[in-house]
Amino acid sequence: MGLGIKKRTIVERLTAESSMNSGGVVRNLADLFNRRIESPSIRRILLAAVDSFSKTGFHAASTRDIARKAKLSPAAVYVHFHSKEELLYTVVTLMSEWVFDQVSAAARERGRPAERLRRVVQVHVASHAAMRTAMFVSNFEFHSLNAAQRKKILRYRDAIEKLFEDCIRAGCEDGSFHAADIGITKVAVVSLCVSVLNWFSPGGRLSPEQVGDYYADLVLSMLRADPT
């Protein structure tokens, strides 16, 4: 026993969303981490990591800084995480799973293609805007993960793209949408939604939900959807 047994990663010990103090929508990042991570120290480390990574980028962020923000010594971080890279991987996994769950739930509800695509775009954009800082890290520090980690995260991204594609394809087939090239249109729509990260500000004129609604209008126009 013990020989060759590596310490398990945090990602492997994440709590299933439903089993904790859930009931209702996730209100913010701290709330999301509360639901999925039991240890308060680990939660503090992850919140500090999101803050540092978002402000300076992964490579410029130091584990000393993260430890200080989490009110721990630099060494304490390594009791919970094997490496700085695993810190990033944990953040990106948590956020990718969460966004996938949100969009997936929106896509499951029935309706005409225009109604379904509207919900998918609205939820995707609103999720990115509401969790702007952490989603920023999840998207723009993705390339700092190693190949195996990127591969796992790409499964979530691909699944989300597939949900968009299914809606777009259904609309093109029943004649309610018009797109010359579904593949390019799909990546354009998804990247448009993600690009809300580049300008959204929590103190701004519009709430995440309002921005989501506006983007849904833009996307339906883009597909020249029949007026409903």
Place this chain on the structure above:
Amino acid sequence: MGLGIKKRTIVERLTAESSMNSGGVVRNLADLFNRRIESPSIRRILLAAVDSFSKTGFHAASTRDIARKAKLSPAAVYVHFHSKEELLYTVVTLMSEWVFDQVSAAARERGRPAERLRRVVQVHVASHAAMRTAMFVSNFEFHSLNAAQRKKILRYRDAIEKLFEDCIRAGCEDGSFHAADIGITKVAVVSLCVSVLNWFSPGGRLSPEQVGDYYADLVLSMLRADPT
């Protein structure tokens, strides 16, 4: 003489585009650098910097690596640049100026709002796709610049946004476009164009110009432009 005189930066010694071996469109990154930088060593350093910054990000890229790619010793880099940061600033300045010139020329040509916006979107997207690697650095390592540098680069970005806004506003005023909120629509359109950096591949099915055309169609649909 000499007291308090700081070495001039490369950006301050850039050659005006027209005065060198120009005549015709810029073909690629090496061509662009040839037109604006006289010293072959500095050109090699900048090409190496673009390569390193794009592969690992600014902070993870080492000056040793950049020097090696440029076939120089680590110390030689500092004969031409004060710091690693100035290397990045030079790259971002060159690319921001170039894109502004491209879009600006497209916006100067006369025409109805739909024709002008089509050209602006087409050129903006095609420029980003054609110079993907360097534009990637220019956009996604922008936050590693210092405050003064960011401020200077923002002048180009703001000017480009203004060109988009003018086209959109003109179309809304003559009734050929429909947008509920010009401000949000503008940032959505510009960030859609930039987001081509996230998926475009030089070896792919479509050329930069073809992607530009497709995006122009998408944007005009988005604005529910009258069929021309």
Place this chain on the structure above:
DNA sequence: GTCTATAGAATGATAGAC
């Protein structure tokens, strides 16, 4: 699980010869 102390490696930048 948390701490203090530090090992070990890499980095940005400089000094000074040619």
Place this chain on the structure above:
DNA sequence: GTCTATCATTCTATAGAC
């Protein structure tokens, strides 16, 4: 302008006490 050699700093990660 380019080189070799190196300084001074910073960083990730670990050792070992409690």
